[in-house]
Amino acid sequence: MSYRRMRAVCIKELHHITRDSRSLALALLLPVLMLLLFGFALSLDVDRIPTMIYDQDQTAESRALVRQFEGSKFFEIRGMVGDYGAIERGIDRSRILMGVVIPRDYSRQLGAGREAQVQLLLDGSDSNTASIALGYAESLVRNYSLELRTLALNRRAGGHLAPPVDARLRVWYNSSLESKNYVVPGLIAVILQIIAALLTSLTIAREWEMGTMEQILSTPLRPAEMVLGKMFAYFAVGLADAGIAVLVGVFVFRVPFRGSLPLLAVSTCVFLFGALFWGIFISASARTQAAAYQMGILSSFLPAFLLSGFIYSIETMPWVIQVITYIIPARYVVTILKGIFLKGVGLSVLWGELGLLTLYALIVFVLTTRKLNQKLV
């Protein structure tokens, strides 16, 4: 290993990068664009569910129930209607997601101390949102009727019956349950993975296409020196991207940052090493820039997006897919970033992930130098 040759490669790559100002601008703006796009669009929160209510009962009790719906932040009443047809039309035209029908005997059932039933009509075409809405509505109706029944029973019994179990939930780490807090740290990882592949996937394929590879192979330059030299040049860009992404996350999206900044820096560096090596590996494997570009995007974007646990929770995947996620480096960095941002946990918890990321970077580095060695003969 010659430090001088590695440095010469690095300086040469930095010249390429700075001379191509359009690509550089794109590389630095892309993370901001992607964060804004995904950060705002990828809201997984379900609230203000558009709802219509058909109150057949029209009693004090049923109106009290309507007020419960009105008071909840999860529902937004888009109208009180007088027949099923209006609800049907509302759902068909996607104006509402849910219809609530309070039956004629609602207050009578309640008065008799029985469970009173309410009909919920849901637009199931978005099953995820529909089931969340259903859950909210069910718990609202049940809690309210329980409350009423307890009150009624207490009155009859002279009043000392304890209320039913009142579970007070406290959510840790993302206490407001806002999906942006959960999405943005993972998104930073995904964006870095994509940027790293974009930056590096062309770097060796271009040299093969231009014929410059043959020239530098006739010099004493060794594959490891070339790979490291190139990697460090793009590392500078990747690190700038990481900084930008974290700043946007914290100051634009107001994602809480509870952990250690040095740990974040170290993990990001290690992850970038691996991701950049991967891009260079792809570039060394492909003969043309076009092929390298496609392979780079596909092999980084899809796994990072789908298999990292960034949105889709790994625990609910089929076991075969779960096994595959263990070889996706984004999985570990998503865990690390969420851990540092939201939980403020340190190395004592995240050392395993960090170790695996380091191992990944080393393996890909060795593979890349091997690949280049093969190509010489």
Add this chain to the structure above:
Amino acid sequence: MNSVEMHLLVKKFGSFVAVDQVSLAVEKGEIFGFLGPNGAGKSTAIRMLCGLLTPTSGSASVNGFDVAREPEEIRRTIGYMSQKFSLYDDLTVEENIDFFTGMYGVPREKRAERKRHVLEMANLSDRRKALTRTLSGGWKQRLALGCAILHDPPVLFLDEPTSGVDPLARAAFWGLIHDLSETGHTIFVSTHYMDEAEYCHRLALMYRGRVIALGTPAELKAGLTEHSLLNLDSSDPLETMRALEGLDGVRDVAVFGGGLHVTVDDVEATSARVRERLGAQGIAVRKLERIEPSMEDVFVALIESEERKAA
């Protein structure tokens, strides 16, 4: 010690034999030329000598280092200019030089002096800050040569260095090569320009992977003495070719520029017969004279005799 040695060197790509049992030696300070048509195996042979390709069989050494076993030592002691222009277009002249200075590990105290030398040699001192893509063909080629000699290598491999460069720049380039050879550098150069072959001290003619002739330009031309060459300028070259076909004593007729080159066994007797035959057909002979064969004549004759052997 010879600068370059090849012994029964073979390179196969699948069933295709690109280089077929080539053996030759190049002395220190020599300008050695590989002459041959495209696809003759010149580039493949040079790539093996530079350690870029592994020989299928046989052996070769450069500066005493074996190409198969010691490619790293070879890369330190050679300069290589590949067929395609292969510097970085988006870097300036100076940045390209600095990059290759780093690649070759030129010692710190020599860097400034080598850079100045290369810039002067390539006549690029005024354009050191220019982007390489803005240079014309001749400049680029001289810069490429400059980058290949930054570490003052004893052996230089140039693979068709002058392709796509105008004649004036080509002549200037060969001047530089001559200077390098004067200072003890060995130059191994391939070309398909026959006129350039005359600049070489010694030549190997390659055809279909094999060396079919080896010697100085004069020796190769002398090899043609069993036949003589006539330059024939007539009023109708095409009709002339037809008329001379099968004429006794005429071995070959080839179009050459605006006239014809006629290969004959006996100058006096055949000249008379040619004049007689053309006169009979009403073709005017403007000029008919004996000429020295050019490298191209030698080359064409050798390849034709190869093909006759094969057939």
